[in-house]
Amino acid sequence: MIISAVTSARADVIKKDDMLRGIDMTRAQCDVIHDTVWVGVFGRDFCVRYYLSTAGGEGRRPVVFMQGDYFGNIKNGAWVNTSDAKDINTDDLMQTADTFSEMTKTTAIYLARIGVEGTSGNHLWRKTELELALMNVALDAIKHRYDFEGFHLVGQSGGSKLLGGLIELRHDITCAVSGSGRLDDVTARSKPGDPAHSYFDVAQNIPLLLQNRGLRIMLVTDPDDKSVPLAQQAGFVSKMRQSGRPVPEFMVQATDDSHHGVVAYARLVVAGCVLGKSDAEIASAVSTMVRRSAEYNARRQREIAARPTIAAAVAGLPAPQFR
16 A cells, blocks of 8 residues: 555544543444544444654554643542643644654654544543553554554653553564653552553563564653653663663653653654664764753743743754754
8 A cells, every 4th residue: 555645634623521521432433534443442342543644754664653641630530630631633643643754754653542632432541451452453453454564652651651561462563662651660550350440560561572572662761750750760671671671761851841741852762763773873862852952941941930931932942863
């Protein structure tokens, strides 16, 4: 199949109220939405939406990005505070896919997570055995549709947790880049019962990762991350090293107040991996971005009182490019 012949997904707005209550969808409703797959896991059917881009090139092993969690914390099966919830414009998701494609020079896919971004289900089930299984079968369906050879995976936060589970299940992943991922979480053990309420600990299944020698795993971590502690990221690296499989962890400086958003760094790292760059070459590019981010953070601290909207300017920071 010539991927570039596929028309881009039509833009629409996904309402926050729909996502907060959970999205139900029939097969007929799913079929009329561009770039979706209808799949079933644990006796439940879902419509999974994805956003495919060839803006930077085509390839039979696309880069797949999974975003972090939405809507804040969950307590006793309900949202704690949704005051910051917003509608999602799918143009923004497509633009993210375009940027990944342009950086990596190959096909890129933004894979919508459970209950948000166009995928059906309830986002209260995020990072569960159910969502992990759903993302896994969705990748299978997409792989079959386009005759892909496999994938590269990139995650941010909750998306990185799913990445960790997927690389333990699949043997067709080449590059896997975790950004701010909770990969060492001893409180998240699988429990018998409803998979929508059962969680998994990536580090618990490291022996499965060791079996895939062709997999290149990398972590992107801001040591001052206020959302996912350093220990829950570096702990995974330590356990992998103890098992005889060192993995690089790139220490970075994010530009958000929580020091949690590292998508730009993760995009750079996966580009290096896809393009066959060495760890040293990737580290050099990352250090350039860290320096620019540090300069931006210092400037923001000086100017924030006079220019309260300066945070928006970070989007204009140029990213290093691999040649």
